[in-house]
Amino acid sequence: MLPVYDLLHSNAGADRIVQTSLDFWKAGRNRDELELKDLETLLSLSVFNDNQSGFFHTSLIDKNLVDFFVPFLPLEYEHVVQCTMAEMRARGLQPDRDVADKVAKDLVYFPKSERVFSVKGCKTIESKLHYYT
Structure with missing residues (x-):
């Protein structure tokens, strides 16, 4: 067992x-x-x-x-891009790296000066993606 x-x-x-x-x-x-x-x-x-x-x-x-x-x-920029690409696939869209980059760049990162890690991870990807597609 x-x-x-x-x-x-x-x-x-x-x-x-x-x-x-x-x-x-x-x-x-x-x-x-x-x-x-x-x-x-x-x-x-x-x-x-x-x-x-x-x-x-x-x-x-x-x-x-x-x-x-x-x-x-904490998630880095590239992980946010991956989340965005996965969300596009989940919506039946063709994954587009340019769109994923735009969404990822729109998020807030820390530390502020270096922008290494996403403050909210991938939590807001779903709601932000519709602005770019």
């Missing part, structure tokens, strides 16, 4: 994920080089010690009852 896992989705630790992603970028490392081991302990401690987190000093973490922390990394 296969093991059964419960899944809990949370924004807890998001600041640490973003900071680690930025640190990798500033060091000239690719976001895809980030591994779970780079974030897992950091996330566990961060959410355990954050009094704004729903996991603040919880026994779930204290007693090592959480098997995995799965970080969702």
Whole structure:
């Protein structure tokens, strides 16, 4: 019999994920080089010690009852382009890189001066795409 896992989705630790992603970028490392081991302990401690987190000093973490922390990394420009191309396909449109670039350029990125990561990921692609098609 296969093991059964419960899944809990949370924004807890998001600041640490973003900071680690930025640190990798500033060091000239690719976001895809980030591994779970780079974030897992950091996330566990961060959410355990954050009094704004729903996991603040919880026994779930204290007693090592959480098997995995799965970080969702911030999306870069190229990922937003990929989301836009996928949304075009989902709408039955021919994917168009020029349109995808226009949509991706219209989003807000951070840090402000470098525009590395999308502030909202791909959440607004669906609503913005109709302006360009």
